[in-house]
Amino acid sequence: MTPNPLLSRDGLVLPFYRHPAAGVNPPLDTPAYRAAALRAPRQPLVPLPQGLTEITGPLLGEERVQPADADLTTRYPGGEALGQRIILTGRVLDSGGRPVPDTLVEIWQANAAGRYQHQIDDHPAPLDPFFDGAGRCMTDSDGRYRFITIKPGAYPWGNHHNAWRPAHIHFSLLGRAFTQRLITQMYFPGDPLFGFDPIFNSVPDPKARERMICRFDLALTQPEWALGFEWDIVLRGPEATVFERQEKRFEYKDSP
Numbered sequence: 001m002t003p004n005p006l007l008s009r010d011g012l013v014l015p016f017y018r019h020p021a022a023g024v025n026p027p028l029d030t031p032a033y034r035a036a037a038l039r040a041p042r043q044p045l046v047p048l049p050q051g052l053t054e055i056t057g058p059l060l061g062e063e064r065v066q067p068a069d070a071d072l073t074t075r076y077p078g079g080e081a082l083g084q085r086i087i088l089t090g091r092v093l094d095s096g097g098r099p100v101p102d103t104l105v106e107i108w109q110a111n112a113a114g115r116y117q118h119q120i121d122d123h124p125a126p127l128d129p130f131f132d133g134a135g136r137c138m139t140d141s142d143g144r145y146r147f148i149t150i151k152p153g154a155y156p157w158g159n160h161h162n163a164w165r166p167a168h169i170h171f172s173l174l175g176r177a178f179t180q181r182l183i184t185q186m187y188f189p190g191d192p193l194f195g196f197d198p199i200f201n202s203v204p205d206p207k208a209r210e211r212m213i214c215r216f217d218l219a220l221t222q223p224e225w226a227l228g229f230e231w232d233i234v235l236r237g238p239e240a241t242v243f244e245r246q247e248k249r250f251e252y253k254d255s256p
């Protein structure tokens with residue numbers, strides 16, 4: 001008899017997380033993105049049943065993440081980060097459209113000249129002593145995050161001749177559960193490098209690619225100070241709570 005994937009060994013009915021539609025996420029093996037060749041699995045993936053470890057999430061407490069962690073421009077005494085100052089905000093939602101509060105949002109990015117403060121980045125562009133490119137915050141009760149940072153520059157990355165990454169900010173979100181963890185990149189509207197970037201274009205669905213691009217918002221822009229951009233993030237949501245049982249939940253058995 002096939003074990004019910006929704007029941008834990010303790011007999012608890014567990015929520016599960018639906019796989020996204022085909023074409024939304026990039027395939028594991030993306031030949032145009034050369035570094036992926038050594039990372040992509042050669043064997044079919046083996047779906048593991050989700051247990052309590054996967055459907056529960058981290059409890060970070062209230063003191064580890066400070067409000068100052070969300071301002072990447074004023075972290076160091078003696079000066080501010082160079083570049084176009086921006087306000088970057090949005091809401092974290094689950095696939096049911098519900099806000100995800102109290103989730104950790106972490107970002108990392110290149111500076112305005114397109115260089116990371118990292119030992120392996122040898123791009124001959126200046127480092128900024130007042131910018132390390134890392135920030136984090138917790139979402140509020142409405143699922144909203146908010147950062148003050150600078151718009152990152154494009155940078156060369158050696159994937160192929162004359163390869164430049166569009167300006168982007170890396171995001172990591174933990175969500176409510178470890179199976180919801182999302183790591184992605186956010187782009188800026190109208191970037192002329194979109195058509196040439198294998199990473200951006202590794203997402204097959206054009207509409208899904210558009211969802212990686214933030215939106216300029218004049219109402220969010222603060223006069224004489226910073227441009228405003230908005231970008232909402234949708235995590236996988238639970239199809240049901242622990243206490244609900246619906247027939248459609250058994251689709252999981254046939255999911256890829």
Ligand SMILES: [Fe+2]
Pocket residue numbers: 110165168170
């Ligand atoms: Fe990057």
